[in-house]
Structures are given as structure tokens and as C-alpha cells.
Amino acid sequence: MSDGHAPIWRHLIELIVERDLSQKSVLDFGCNQGGLLRHLYALRPFRKALGIDIAEQSVAKAEAFKGNIPVQHAVGGTLEGWIEEFDLAISHEVIYLIEDIDAHAADIFKALKPGGVYYAVTGCHTDNPLWPKWRELVAQRTNTIVQDRSITDYAKAFAKAGFQVSARKLEYDGFIPYFADGWTPDFADALDYYTQTKIVFRLIKNQTGAAS
Template identity: 35%
Template sequence: MAYWQSAAEDAAMQEEHGFIWDAMLETVDIDLAGRRVLDAGCNRGGFLRLLCARAGIAAGWGYDPAPGAIADARRLAGDLPLTFDATETVPSHWGGFDASFSHEVLYLIHDLGAHAAAIHRALVPGGAYYAVMGVHAGSPGMADWHAENVERLHLPPLYTLDEVIAAFIGAGFEVAASRLRMGFVPVSPHAPSFPSSLEYYYEHKVMLRLARPR
């Protein structure tokens, strides 16, 4: 299992993801106020803290296999109603979630069917998993990035969106997809080429809505 490289890199990554989390909040089609929310691959918990501050969730749960990131998530949560666990899948005693999220986690998961089944079990009937993914085979340049990083990050094969969707349909989800309601895109080390980064964030980084039927 390849963990994220360092706490310092985690911190930088989390600050860089703020504009994407804003776009995710703009795109979801349910009112999150008062809901129980899961974040799969939550890293240091920044998205869940944003959901507390901006969406008024009742409580949030986040898991991530990187223990250092989870230690930071617990410290940074302070008194917020957030619970974290350092695991590779949804802890078996967690459940009853109205909504679940992940941002750029599906491309790291080797057994998508098992992940889909775990999230399905953890959602209430009628609940939805909003999974954001730009690292897929249809994103320009991603095959080269994947080839360069497959061993270092212990990556599974680069999935097509169709392969991801098939895994979730197989677990009993109803699937829909949306572009993110993206605003300004900062220029950063993750997005060195401005025109191509706009195309990536506007066209190729998509939000899947994976709904557990009632």
C-alpha cells in the first residue's frame, strides 16, 4: 500500500484542493444540512470541515489508509462533530449515511467492486455517493502520468469512466454524471499549463452521482 508521501505534502495538497471542494459543494443536488456524511479517502479531513462550516451537516465520518493524515484530521477537527479512522475501507460499524463523497480516490482503489459494495452497505436507501474523478483514461495526458507513477504509488490499471460506472452498477447503484460547477482555477504546481488545466477541470474531472435506490 502506498501512503501519501509526507505530512507536509498532504498539507499542501489539502490547501490546493479548496477550489475543487467549493465546486463539489456547488454541484451536489441535495441539501446536506442536518445529514450524516461519509468522506472516503478523506486525507486530513479538510472537505469534512468545509461541510461543517458551509453546509451545516449534522456529523461527518472520514477514513483514509494514511495514519499520519488521520492523526492530523483528528487534531484539526477540534470540537467539530467529526470522526476519523485510519483504514482502507468503510469500518464495519459505520453506516446510516445520507451521503458519501470521495475526491480523487477511485483511481487508487484496486478492487472497485468491493469499494462499491462497502459504500452501498453504508448508505441509507435513497442515499447517494458523489465521487469526483479526473484521473481516468479519458483525461488527456493521464496515461503518461499513470505509466510514470504506477509502481511508486502502487496504482491499479488506469480505469475508464465506463469501467468505474460498471463496477457501481454491479453493486446496485443508479449512476448519473455531471461536470463540476467550477469557478476560477488557480495556477499551481498541480496545474502548470493554464489552458490545459482549464480543460482538465472543466471537461475531464467529473462528478459521478451513485445513488442507492430506495
């Protein structure tokens, strides 16, 4: 996601319940070029953060762009070795690309400290009225196996991992930029997507750290 979507990022950050991150460790899973973490640090400075992504070029750019903020970037698709390290985790339009969502949920659960929170955001689900068209675009543009999962499917996977699951619509309340990117050629669809379709999961790891 490009910095052109910064207003959406800022809205998402405003939805994060945890206000003071000054002593917190943060994870951005699927960080791309690191823009979300840079925006988060500007608005709510954190103690340290890790941005991880499977794309080496994106991670290299994230590292080049980070400036002096306390962020480490890494190439990868799992969090092996990161055990109870993070207070807060975020992923933005990443979970729909993950083939084994159960493994991902368990991975994040292990990486969070007891009481840690994961905000997972996606509008790519089968409850999205545009999904029949989008699944073709996903296949063409990402070279991944398309996952047909509903909002409930995601909720069940995270609950299975031990998370306390809740969610809300993103309900972006600002002016939505028009992008001729093929995803929403009808601008009315874009307005609906950012206000009604895009979902923010808030997933809490219980204080004991044990899966239920």
C-alpha cells in the same frame, strides 16, 4: 489535496443536490487531512460525519485540525462494521487508486442508508487525454498498482453494486489556481482538466437497500 484547492471543494459542495444536511450522517472516504469535511460543515452543517483514510499521519492531522465539528476520523481502507450508517458519502480523487473497484462500490453501498447518495469525483481515467503521462506519475507518487479505467468502467462497477448511476463534468466556473506540481505543467491543460475532464459521479442507493 491541500486547502489551497478550497475553491474547487466549494464548487463541488455547491453541486451536491442535497441542500439540508442538518440531520444527515456523512462519510468522506479517503479524507486525507479532513479539509473537505471542514469546508462542507462550514457551508452545510451536518449532524455527524466520518472521515476515513489509509494514511495514519493524515488522519492524525485531520483529527487535530477538526476543532469542535462533529467528525470522527478513522484509519482504514474499508467500511467493515458500518452498515446503513450514512446518508451521504463523498470521495475526491480516491477511486482511481482503488485496486478492486467492485469491492469498493459494494462497500459503500452497504454503508449507505437506503436512498443514500455517493458523490465520487475523479479526473484520473483513461478518457483523460493526459492519462498516458499521468499513469506514470501515479505509479511514482502513490506506490500503487495503476488502474486503467474509463468513465464507463466506473459506471459499470457502480451499477453492478446496485447504484442508480449518473454523472456530470465538474465544470469549475471560477478562476483556476496555477500549481507547479508536475501534473499540469502546461497551464492550458489545467484549465481543461477542471472544466472538462474531471467527473462527478452521483450514485444513489435504491430505497429498498437491495442490489439490483
